[in-house]
Amino acid sequence: MVSISFLNPLSPEGKDIVRELGSFDGISQDIPELRRLVTRNPSQEIVADEEIPSNYLELALKRIEWYVKKKNDREFNSRRYSFLSDQAITKYDVISFYLLCQSIGVKFGPNSRETRVMVEAQGDLVQERLGKLSLQEGRLMVDQSLQLLLKGDTVHWTFFQELLSTRKIRLTELVLDQGELILNPEDFIDRFGSRIKHRNPSSMYQLLIGDELKELLMVKMVMQETEDYIKQVHEKARIMVEPNPILLELAEEVAEILAEPMQSYGYGSGRGGGGPMKAGPLNSQAFPPCVKKALEGIKSGGRNDAIVLFMTPFVSYARLYPDVFRMNLSKRVSDQDPQLEITQNEILPLIYEAAQRCVPPLFEDQPQEKVNINAKLGFGMHSELKMEHEGETTWYTPMSCEKIKLHLPHLCRPDEVCKKIGNPLSYYNRMLWEVRTLKPADDSGSTTASAENSSEGVEENNGSPGKGGTTPDKPGEA
Amino acid sequence: MELKPATPNERRQYYREEWDVKNVPDFIRNTLIQREFGFDHIGRGPNDRYRVFRNSDDLRKFMRVRTPFAAYSSVAFYNNPKRRGGWIKAELVFDVDAKDIPIRTCGCDNVCEICLNQAKDIVMGLLDTLQGDLGLKNINVVYSGRGYHIRVLDDAVMAMDSDVRSQIVKYLVGADVPRSEYSSHGMKYNLEHFTIPFGYPQVFTHRVKQALLNLTPDTEIDDVSKDIKKAVIKNRELLHDDQWGIFRKAIGPVRYGRLVKGIASLNLTLVDAKVSIDLKRILRLPSSLHSGVSMKSTLIKNLETFDPFQDAVPKFVYERDDK
Numbered sequence: 001m002v003s004i005s006f007l008n009p010l011s012p013e014g015k016d017i018v019r020e021l022g023s024f025d026g027i028s029q030d031i032p033e034l035r036r037l038v039t040r041n042p043s044q045e046i047v048a049d050e051e052i053p054s055n056y057l058e059l060a061l062k063r064i065e066w067y068v069k070k071k072n073d074r075e076f077n078s079r080r081y082s083f084l085s086d087q088a089i090t091k092y093d094v095i096s097f098y099l100l101c102q103s104i105g106v107k108f109g110p111n112s113r114e115t116r117v118m119v120e121a122q123g124d125l126v127q128e129r130l131g132k133l134s135l136q137e138g139r140l141m142v143d144q145s146l147q148l149l150l151k152g153d154t155v156h157w158t159f160f161q162e163l164l165s166t167r168k169i170r171l172t173e174l175v176l177d178q179g180e181l182i183l184n185p186e187d188f189i190d191r192f193g194s195r196i197k198h199r200n201p202s203s204m205y206q207l208l209i210g211d212e213l214k215e216l217l218m219v220k221m222v223m224q225e226t227e228d229y230i231k232q233v234h235e236k237a238r239i240m241v242e243p244n245p246i247l248l249e250l251a252e253e254v255a256e257i258l259a260e261p262m263q264s265y266g267y268g269s270g271r272g273g274g275g276p277m278k279a280g281p282l283n284s285q286a287f288p289p290c291v292k293k294a295l296e297g298i299k300s301g302g303r304n305d306a307i308v309l310f311m312t313p314f315v316s317y318a319r320l321y322p323d324v325f326r327m328n329l330s331k332r333v334s335d336q337d338p339q340l341e342i343t344q345n346e347i348l349p350l351i352y353e354a355a356q357r358c359v360p361p362l363f364e365d366q367p368q369e370k371v372n373i374n375a376k377l378g379f380g381m382h383s384e385l386k387m388e389h390e391g392e393t394t395w396y397t398p399m400s401c402e403k404i405k406l407h408l409p410h411l412c413r414p415d416e417v418c419k420k421i422g423n424p425l426s427y428y429n430r431m432l433w434e435v436r437t438l439k440p441a442d443d444s445g446s447t448t449a450s451a452e453n454s455s456e457g458v459e460e461n462n463g464s465p466g467k468g469g470t471t472p473d474k475p476g477e478a
Numbered sequence: 479m480e481l482k483p484a485t486p487n488e489r490r491q492y493y494r495e496e497w498d499v500k501n502v503p504d505f506i507r508n509t510l511i512q513r514e515f516g517f518d519h520i521g522r523g524p525n526d527r528y529r530v531f532r533n534s535d536d537l538r539k540f541m542r543v544r545t546p547f548a549a550y551s552s553v554a555f556y557n558n559p560k561r562r563g564g565w566i567k568a569e570l571v572f573d574v575d576a577k578d579i580p581i582r583t584c585g586c587d588n589v590c591e592i593c594l595n596q597a598k599d600i601v602m603g604l605l606d607t608l609q610g611d612l613g614l615k616n617i618n619v620v621y622s623g624r625g626y627h628i629r630v631l632d633d634a635v636m637a638m639d640s641d642v643r644s645q646i647v648k649y650l651v652g653a654d655v656p657r658s659e660y661s662s663h664g665m666k667y668n669l670e671h672f673t674i675p676f677g678y679p680q681v682f683t684h685r686v687k688q689a690l691l692n693l694t695p696d697t698e699i700d701d702v703s704k705d706i707k708k709a710v711i712k713n714r715e716l717l718h719d720d721q722w723g724i725f726r727k728a729i730g731p732v733r734y735g736r737l738v739k740g741i742a743s744l745n746l747t748l749v750d751a752k753v754s755i756d757l758k759r760i761l762r763l764p765s766s767l768h769s770g771v772s773m774k775s776t777l778i779k780n781l782e783t784f785d786p787f788q789d790a791v792p793k794f795v796y797e798r799d800d801k
Contacts (some may be wrong), residue, residue, distance in 0.1 A: 135663075157612065158634040164642045171645040172654055172678040179613015182677075195675040207660040207667055208674065305752075405653075406644055406751040409743070413700060 003134065007126050007218075008145055009097040010225045024244055027099070029198055030054050034092050040085040045079040057250055060096035067121035068136070084125065085132045094231065097122070099250060101226065105233025105245045107251035115230050123223040130215060142214050149221045157183045161178045166227075168220040175209055183209060190305050216367075242246075263273045267357060282319050284347065286431035288424040290404055290411040291315075295350075297357025305407050307355045307362055308369055312376045313396040316347050318428050324397060333377055333395055340385055343377065348385075398425045481588060481771040483521075488794045490677070492767050493545040495777075496793050499538035501621045501765035503777040505618055505631055507534055512551040512566065514559040514762045521769065530559045539594050542694045542785045546795040548554070549774070550760035553629070554638075563698055568634035568641060571761060572650070574600050575625035576613070580744040581692045589624050594786055600708070600748055602781065603688060607650050610787060620775040621790050625770025627761055640755040649678060651748040652685035655738050672722035683722070689741045690714050699740035707735050746748060767792060 005014030035054045038044060039308045053059040066081045083089060100118055108114040130138050149158070156179050163169045175182045177191045188205045196204055239241055287295070291314055298306045317324055320336035320343075337343050351373060355362035362369055371381050379385050381391030400423045405412050485490070499507075506513065507679040515529040515537075526546075526552060531537040541549065553571050556563025576593040579600065584592035601619060608614045608630065616631040635646075656671045669685075671679040691714060695707050709729050716725040726734045753759055762768065762776045776790045 156634065158638075161638060161642055164645050165639050165642065167645075170654075171649045172656065175677040176613075177676065192676040197675075199673075203662075204674075206662045206671065208677070212661070350508055352709045402644070405746060406647070406755060409751070411748050412743075428516065 002087045002137065002141055003090050004093050004141070004148065006087050007129060007226070008149070008222045009094040009139060010222070010229055011145070011148055014094045014097075017091055021095055027246055028055055028057055034059065034089065037086065037088050041083050041086050044082040045077065045080060047080055051080070053083075056092060056095045056099055057246070057253075059092055060100045060250060061257060063093075063096060063100065063125065063252055064117065064121060066383040067117065067124060068257055068260070070124070073328065076295045082188055085129050086353055087129075092374070099247070100254070101230050102165070102233050104254065105230040106237040106247050108255075110227065110231040112252070114258065115227065117258060117344060118230065118254075119223050119227045122226045123146040123219050126219050126222055127215075130219075135211075138215075139211060142211070142218050145218050145222075146214060149218065149225075155183075157181055162228075163220050165226055166224070168223060169216065173213070173216070175213070183214060204218070227319055253348055277321050277324060282315070283432060283435070284348070286428050286435060287318075288418065288427035288431075289413045289415055290424055291428075293411050293413065295354050295357070297359060298353065299359045302357045302410065303355075303362050304369055304372075304407050305367065306374045306411065307351065307358070308376060308394070309405065310399055310408060310411070311351050311354050312373050314398045314428075315350050316343070316377055316395070317398050317425055318345055322425065322429050322432075327427065331395070332390055333379075334387060334390055343385065348373070398423055480772070484767060484769040484772045484792075488616065488792075489545045489547065489639065489769060491794050492792050493541050494758060497541065497765060497767070498618065499541070501619075501634070502534070502537070503618065503673055503764050505629070506764065508517070510537065511532065512552070512555040512557075512559055514556065514562055514760065515763075516550040516552075517544070517546040518550075519544065519546050522550060524550050527569070527760070528560055536769045541766075544641070546766075549763040549766040551763050552758065552760050553756075554758050560722060566634075568757045568759075570627040570630040570632075570635045570638070570646065570716055571753055571759070572604060572647070573622070573627070573750040573761075574604070574748065575622070575750060578747060578750065581694070581697050581748045583692050583694060591787065594625070597625045598781065599688065602626060603684055604628060604650050604749070605781070606684075611677070611681065612648075612686060619781055620762075620764045621773075621778055621784065621786055622762050623690045623771055623773045623775050623776070623790070627776075628762075630790070633746040640757060645754045647751050649681065651745045652682040653742055653746045654682075655742045656682050659739065670722070670726065672720070672726075682742075685745050686738055686741050687717050687720075690717060691742065699737070699744055701736050702740040706737055710737065 002009045003013055005017060008014065031054060060080065063084065066084055068075045073422075084093075104112070104114045104118050105236050128139065133141065157171070158179075159181075160169060160174070164171055179360055180187075182188050182191060185205050186204065188209060189201050192204075196207070281478050284292075284295075291311070294306050295309050317335065320333060321327075321331055324331070333343055334340065355369070368386045370434075371383055374383070374385055375381050375393045376396045377385070378390055378393055378395035380389040382389050387446055388391075399407070401412070401418070402422070403416075404424070417427055417430065421430060443478050483575060510531055510533065513530075514527065514613060516524040516527040517529065519526060520682070521711045528539075529725040531540065552559065552562075552568075554562070554568040555566040556562060557566060574597045575595040576589040579593055579596055582593050583596065584590050586593060605617065605619070605628065613637065614632045615632050618629045618631070620627040620629060638646075656674070658668055658670050660667050660669055664739075669679075672683045673681075673764040674680060690710055693707060693710055693712065693714075697706065697707065706729065714726055715721075716728070729737060753761075762775045764775050766775050768771075768775055772792060772795050773786065774792050776786075778784045778786075778789075
């Protein structure tokens with residue numbers, strides 16, 4: 001029988017395992033038993049001796065390495081990591097999970113890339129492990145885990161607030177009645193049986209809820225708990241004395257594993273592309289449909305939002321700091337444009353031009369919006385861009401597609417490329433990359449401007465570092 | 479009835495003779511001190527903000543003396559409303575403006591009986607989902623002057639952030655096409671949204687039906703040609719008895735796919751999503767005058783029987799010379 005803690009290390013069983021271990025003393029000592037388990041696993045591909053994890057820390061790193069390689073390495077061989085799905089390692093696996101969360105929590109905090117990777121890796125690992133179980137056993141494990149996680153028979157959808165907020169699940173994926181989540185076949189038939197015509201309600205249940213939705217919920221809840229735990233560790237660490245050096249060292253090694261794919265296979269897409277994205281002159285042909293539309297001028301409502309909240313961040317980041325989401329590091333405009341020459345000569349003119357094309361022209365009836373544009377660039381509420389004001393406000397990062405759909409639905413006319421990205425800036429980067437690799441920059445004048453740009457292209461990103469992502473804080477009226 | 483702006487004299491008459499602070503709904507009066515108020519005195523937008531009132535009587539005096547062009551109060555509750563500080567929670571609101579309905583059959587320039595009725599139908603659909611699917615109970619519907627505000631005060635949703643609210647909006651309006659491929663034990667099955675009589679697919683079916691029954695040849699829908707629209711209009715009788723399967727066949731499965739996708743993106747404008755995700759917004763104060771159209775913003779007791787042209791017209795309109 002598989003232990004719940006193999007799927008959810010934060011379950012009571014998992015916590016017991018940690019309690020048993022007691023302290024960090026001897027955490028880096030060799031565990032011959034672990035080595036033995038790894039080598040005797042029948043589906044395990046033989047690997048070099050130093051590849052075999054022989055203590056908690058090495059096992060922890062293998063977890064991360066598995067995820068990163070799986071995502072990025074085209075020659076990824078899952079059989080080299082078979083031991084990760086072997087339930088015999090549960091005891092060691094749980095400890096290594098806690099070590100990872102603590103080191104990442106202490107060193108990088110909950111909003112870091114390391115946390116994101118850890119949370120996703122845990123989700124993927126749970127799915128991988130479930131996949132290796134028999135149907136019966138898998139079902140039982142999911143049911144048991146869910147019971148622990150859901151705490152009770154009737155669950156109101158508002159219980160999933162966090163999962164909804166972080167978009168781990170979508171509200172439309174849940175089957176709801178009177179506010180309650182319908183998960184069990186009995187409830188399902190009780191609530192909907194009489195409405196279902198021409199079909200067998202039980203098979204309808206299997207299709208719409210069945211194993212799939214339960215598994216999804218279970219996995220996402222484990223991910224959320226992992227994220228919450230890292231956050232908790234981070235908050236505690238801030239008020240505590242010196243963190244354990246072992247944790248800091250582990251954190252460094254995690255960061256190294258994450259850095260590796262950037263050099264060897266191009267982080268994120270697995271499609272090569274390589275190298276950091278350099279800032280360069282704007283190429284309007286690579287703009288996404290929404291930006292092109294906004295450049296034509298806004299004819300109906302929403303002029304302010306379109307110019308101030310949408311165009312200003314997009315144009316400035318596309319020109320000065322296109323890989324902001326990949327770098328996951330907040331900067332100021334002057335970090336990228338110290339004399340503000342590019343900002344004055346290229347960025348603002350383009351934004352003003354779009355504002356001028358609005359009907360009526362934006363600044364004609366609302367000249368104060370010029371100040372707001374400066375504010376979104378990070379220069380406070382002033383009518384002139386001055387270095388001494390920089391930092392009074394934050395340089396807003398470009399709105400995600402999700403936000404554009406809500407705030408400026410009229411701009412969103414998605415094309416094929418849009419399906420693959422979550423932020424207009426990713427669209428731009430991707431197109432630049434395609435222009436660069438698919439069409440060498442000698443054939444058309446319009447692409448030469450971007451010839452020196454290079455990007456790995458694809459990176460989904462709805463969030464942003466720091467305060468960005470920008471839900472306008474300015475309350476309006478309705 | 480002609481909807482024309484109220485003169486300053488008419489405003490004065492309204493606030494001094496007709497309006498009573500008791501007409502401000504309890505759900506606002508009972509939480510008065512936690513809310514921010516905003517006013518528009520000259521008809522250029524609410525730029526007199528950050529107002530607070532210690533009690534109903536202060537509000538009463540203010541309204542009678544200033545007789546504002548428009549009055550608003552925050553959906554948010556604050557510890558320090560004067561600075562919009564110490565945000566506690568906010569009502570979950572949906573703004574259905576008759577002027578902005580995605581598929582309007584009337585074609586009027588402002589609002590009229592037809593589009594206001596359409597707005598009412600939309601509101602009824604949203605209420606069904608809020609109650610039936612989401613199980614929410616503390617819901618107020620307010621006539622805003624040009625449409626409707628749905629204001630939800632269930633504790634379970636008041637603390638939710640913008641991201642959750644945006645998911646609620648999408649569920650409510652039917653902004654995503656439900657998937658049609660399902661699998662069980664390695665077998666794949668196709669279930670169109672209209673074959674699923676519960677949950678989100680059912681919500682989506684209702685919203686699509688509403689849209690298709692109102693569709694005109696001039697309705698602009700992304701990626702949907704004139705031919706498809708013609709076919710919809712020709713065959714939509716079928717939808718009255720929910721003969722979706724035959725309807726889909728008549729349109730053609732591929733074209734049907736494009737059609738529902740187009741409607742889904744149009745649905746996102748059934749409500750003004752910006753209002754729903756804004757945690758600090760101010761909304762027109764129920765009982766106050768919408769001076770642009772000379773109508774009273776009114777808390778609705780029975781939506782079925784509510785008629786804005788009966789129940790939301792201030793007295794001064796009947797006394798106008800040109801009546």
